[in-house]
Amino acid sequence: MTSVLERLGYQVDFPEDQTCCGQPAFNTGYRAEACQVARHFLKVFRDSEYVVVPSGSCTSMIAHHFHDLFPEDPESLRAAEALSPRVWEFSRFVLEIAGVDDVGARLEDVVTYHDSCHALREFGIRDGPRRLLANVRGLELREMDAAEECCGFGGTFSVKLPEISGGMARTKIDSIVRTGAKTVVSVDSSCLMQIQGALSRAALPVRTMHLAEVLASR
Amino acid sequence: MSRDAILNKVRTALGRTAGEPVATPPPVRLRVGEVDTDTRIASMLRAVEALAGKTHRAATAEDARAYVAAILDGKTAVASNAPFLRECGIVDLTGVQSGLTDAAALRALCATADVGITSADYALADTGTLAMLASPAEARLISLLPPVHIAVVPKDRVLSGLDELFTILPLPAEQTSSMVLITGPSRTADIEQILVRGVHGPGEIYVVVVG
Amino acid sequence: MSAAFDEKVHNTLADANLQLAIYRATGRLIDHRKHAVAATALPDYQELRTHANAVKKHTIEHLDHYLEQFEANVAAHGGQVVYCQDATEVADFVLGLAKKRGAHLIVKSKSMTTEEIDLNERLEHHHLESVETDLGEYILQLAHQRPYHIVAPALHLTRYDVGDLFARTLGVANETVVEKQTLIARTVLRQKFLAADIGISGANFLVADSGAVLIVENEGNARLTTSAPKIHIAVAGIEKLIPRAQDLAVFLKLLGRSATGQALTVYTSFLSGPRRTGEIDGPEEFYVVLLDNGRTKLLADRAKRESLYCIRCGACLNHCPVYRKIGGHSFPWVYSGPIGAIITPQFLGIEHEPSLPFASSLCGACAEVCPVKIDIPKVLLDLRAEVKQVEERRGVNRLERLAFKIWAWVMCHPRLYEMAAMVAAGVAPSENGKWLRSAPAVMNLPPVRAWLSQRDLPPAPAKSFRELWRRR
Numbered sequence A: 001m002t003s004v005l006e007r008l009g010y011q012v013d014f015p016e017d018q019t020c021c022g023q024p025a026f027n028t029g030y031r032a033e034a035c036q037v038a039r040h041f042l043k044v045f046r047d048s049e050y051v052v053v054p055s056g057s058c059t060s061m062i063a064h065h066f067h068d069l070f071p072e073d074p075e076s077l078r079a080a081e082a083l084s085p086r087v088w089e090f091s092r093f094v095l096e097i098a099g100v101d102d103v104g105a106r107l108e109d110v111v112t113y114h115d116s117c118h119a120l121r122e123f124g125i126r127d128g129p130r131r132l133l134a135n136v137r138g139l140e141l142r143e144m145d146a147a148e149e150c151c152g153f154g155g156t157f158s159v160k161l162p163e164i165s166g167g168m169a170r171t172k173i174d175s176i177v178r179t180g181a182k183t184v185v186s187v188d189s190s191c192l193m194q195i196q197g198a199l200s201r202a203a204l205p206v207r208t209m210h211l212a213e214v215l216a217s218r
Numbered sequence B: 001m002s003r004d005a006i007l008n009k010v011r012t013a014l015g016r017t018a019g020e021p022v023a024t025p026p027p028v029r030l031r032v033g034e035v036d037t038d039t040r041i042a043s044m045l046r047a048v049e050a051l052a053g054k055t056h057r058a059a060t061a062e063d064a065r066a067y068v069a070a071i072l073d074g075k076t077a078v079a080s081n082a083p084f085l086r087e088c089g090i091v092d093l094t095g096v097q098s099g100l101t102d103a104a105a106l107r108a109l110c111a112t113a114d115v116g117i118t119s120a121d122y123a124l125a126d127t128g129t130l131a132m133l134a135s136p137a138e139a140r141l142i143s144l145l146p147p148v149h150i151a152v153v154p155k156d157r158v159l160s161g162l163d164e165l166f167t168i169l170p171l172p173a174e175q176t177s178s179m180v181l182i183t184g185p186s187r188t189a190d191i192e193q194i195l196v197r198g199v200h201g202p203g204e205i206y207v208v209v210v211g
Numbered sequence C: 001m002s003a004a005f006d007e008k009v010h011n012t013l014a015d016a017n018l019q020l021a022i023y024r025a026t027g028r029l030i031d032h033r034k035h036a037v038a039a040t041a042l043p044d045y046q047e048l049r050t051h052a053n054a055v056k057k058h059t060i061e062h063l064d065h066y067l068e069q070f071e072a073n074v075a076a077h078g079g080q081v082v083y084c085q086d087a088t089e090v091a092d093f094v095l096g097l098a099k100k101r102g103a104h105l106i107v108k109s110k111s112m113t114t115e116e117i118d119l120n121e122r123l124e125h126h127h128l129e130s131v132e133t134d135l136g137e138y139i140l141q142l143a144h145q146r147p148y149h150i151v152a153p154a155l156h157l158t159r160y161d162v163g164d165l166f167a168r169t170l171g172v173a174n175e176t177v178v179e180k181q182t183l184i185a186r187t188v189l190r191q192k193f194l195a196a197d198i199g200i201s202g203a204n205f206l207v208a209d210s211g212a213v214l215i216v217e218n219e220g221n222a223r224l225t226t227s228a229p230k231i232h233i234a235v236a237g238i239e240k241l242i243p244r245a246q247d248l249a250v251f252l253k254l255l256g257r258s259a260t261g262q263a264l265t266v267y268t269s270f271l272s273g274p275r276r277t278g279e280i281d282g283p284e285e286f287y288v289v290l291l292d293n294g295r296t297k298l299l300a301d302r303a304k305r306e307s308l309y310c311i312r313c314g315a316c317l318n319h320c321p322v323y324r325k326i327g328g329h330s331f332p333w334v335y336s337g338p339i340g341a342i343i344t345p346q347f348l349g350i351e352h353e354p355s356l357p358f359a360s361s362l363c364g365a366c367a368e369v370c371p372v373k374i375d376i377p378k379v380l381l382d383l384r385a386e387v388k389q390v391e392e393r394r395g396v397n398r399l400e401r402l403a404f405k406i407w408a409w410v411m412c413h414p415r416l417y418e419m420a421a422m423v424a425a426g427v428a429p430s431e432n433g434k435w436l437r438s439a440p441a442v443m444n445l446p447p448v449r450a451w452l453s454q455r456d457l458p459p460a461p462a463k464s465f466r467e468l469w470r471r472r
Helices: A002-007 A023-028 A031-045 A056-069 A074-086 A090-097 A117-123 A127-134 A162-179 A189-201 A211-216 B002-014 B037-050 B061-072 B083-087 B103-112 B162-168 C003-014 C016-036 C045-061 C063-076 C087-101 C112-116 C119-125 C135-143 C159-170 C178-195 C221-227 C245-259 C295-300 C305-309 C315-319 C337-348 C365-369 C376-394 C398-411 C414-427 C446-454 C465-470
Strands: A051-053 A087-089 A106-113 A137-142 A183-186 A207-210 B054-058 B077-079 B115-118 B122-124 B129-133 B148-154 B178-182 B204-210 C080-084 C105-108 C129-132 C198-201 C205-207 C212-217 C231-237 C267-271 C285-291
Touching (some): A002 A211, A023 A056, A031 C398, A087 A090, A090 A127, A183 A189, A189 A207, B002 C295, B037 B054, B061 B115, B061 B148, B061 B204, B162 C245, C003 C016, C016 C315, C087 C198, C087 C231, C105 C178, C105 C221, C129 C135, C135 C159, C159 C178, C178 C221, C212 C245, C221 C231, C221 C267, C295 C305, C295 C337, C305 C337, C315 C337, C337 C376
Parallel strands (some): B148 B204, C231 C285
Antiparallel strands (some): B122 B129, C205 C212
16 A cells, blocks of 8 residues: 555555544444554554555444544544544545556566445445556456455454355355456455455355555556 | 333434424435327337236227227226226226225126226326325226226326326325236246236236327 | 254255245345345435444433333323233243233234234133234244244245145145245134224334334234234334434334335234224223333443344344354344344353353444444443353353463464474475374364364465565
């Protein structure tokens, strides 16, 4: 992601104090713990011009759900509201802020794209990544029929209800296999971890790549 | 008393008091487009056919009568008391009984007749729907019990759709105890999602628009 | 999750035929809906959703007013409203009326509300015959099973199951052609319709300005149930109210399309009161039972009140990847799928099945298709927070709470976080599949075991991002 952004002319900073947005705690119902972590996040990124995130679900947490965390903390709420418009999921940043749909990437491969749920449903991220992939030289993009179906990760859902999560992953990889693609691409690393885990367990010769990795390929 | 208990719980839950006025509701949303009669009728018939109904545009009452006679072809039928059916001469066709006003007699007839013939108060062009209001002219069971239903409708009753229906008829309850919108033949897909027609209501429906 | 839930889930996942049946049936409904709400078919779909949400919000927030208006209008048209707080009161009312009128046979059209209160069981306990007339519900009644899905109740059964069932319970030959099975049911049920003393229906909507009930269906059994017997009783939750008949123009456009992809279902009945003077047929007595059964509890919770907007279309079930795996019978109550997951804890209490709000990946597909825009994922998140509060009060699940406390603490201390990440990388599989340091203590942690039960762990990268960043 860094190399793509730099290629586009941006100065990239990686604040080393960053840790997490707090989503795992929030999704599991531990609001107080999520608050703590969120406050730390707000502190770390307070002065960032843009915060670019390689994950739709993290972006959703920061830009949308931080608002729900601070009903009794007006200062943090203000900080969250101030940060929200500056937080961008990676592909949207490239397309809408950098205004670019061709980053000069090259990758000889047959790929299929998985629509990560939060990216898709909270930010309408659907056509954007496909446009970016279409401009990667040497790349063939094939659509899977279950592209918009959840991969089954869902954070702690994956370990609290592993059978269901695993079943959802297998439905996803069946769909992937039917495309004949060699690589699955998405904008969310958690999805990729879930999908890769299922592919590996099924001993399928398909790899996963984050959209940023594809775009960084030359 | 349960009525008071429930209403009190509702008010407490909402933080409202008895008789407290209501905020203005969101305005009614009705969008009626301008659609000319011929387009409406064509749309109506197309929609009915898409639902496996059969249709006929009759230029005249005689034409309608002949069409219905051909469907009946020796079968028994019960017709409603709709004046329009009388005007078209349909109640005089062989095998057709009408003019019933006794509930028990009507039910018995509907339960055995091959065909039920009605008019309709309105038709909705976009969905191929018949709007039937129960009245002395139209009993409920005629379009429900017999396995075949024929509806003969004058063209000026064809509306563009639901929005127009509720525009001209904002309070159906003022007029009738029952307004039924009929959109195609009775159907189910409850077993293995396989479509079967004529479960309880008529499995065959004919719509004739006259004029 | 409770042992019961785990077992049902496991069995459903292990049944390949059932998995296929669920996936196909819901897949078809997904497709039908998609075509029915496409921009070419319904250009103002999103606007209609927004409007429907606004109307429901207004109605629910002034529910007492609309209940009273509805009641007055029902009475004005010769009917009667009966308020019932719970299942017992509904049964008592029906039994009392049946006794007064010497009624023995009841026909019923589809109503999730009556399932909710086990009405048939209660009536049968008092020797009334109460026959379900919707084909799917009739089949389930014969099989003594609960509905599998709000709109497609028997989707888990095959034609062979139905053939066996009819042969066993109706004494007919074992017939496996679906058209013939339908004809068998039609013949049996027609006799019931014509002989029944009372017809009990549900209601999709209660129309306040008209004192009317609105019922949608495809078969015609609801029309027969509400027109043939002398008495019609409609049973509906208090949340089914809408202010005006004209509002139906919006709701009817959303309901059929969201449920089955139909612009309108075959029959839409707008019924108010018994037959009027001059009308030839129709019931002579008309009652609307308004049921609370816990709805006032949901009403009181402002943050989750929107759960009452539901018009029971079933779209959320069809699109839910979890429902599509575990099916309707895995859920602990009559309402399944995403809507079931949010209302069950609110009606029956969080303790009934405390893990139910967690049985979701929060993918949001449900919220995307809900015609009245209920934010189901948000309600699930609220319920999860509530569960954790209850657990804290009760002192259960201490280990998980402690784990998250530690986790939060580490996340607020970046240097500790980096150290933890390095340790994790050290015990993770490497690029070539070998484990650098396989620590059984780590491998046996429940979350790790749970992950590994279904898929492999990701290999640790040769260098972490931080290391790469620092070397630039």
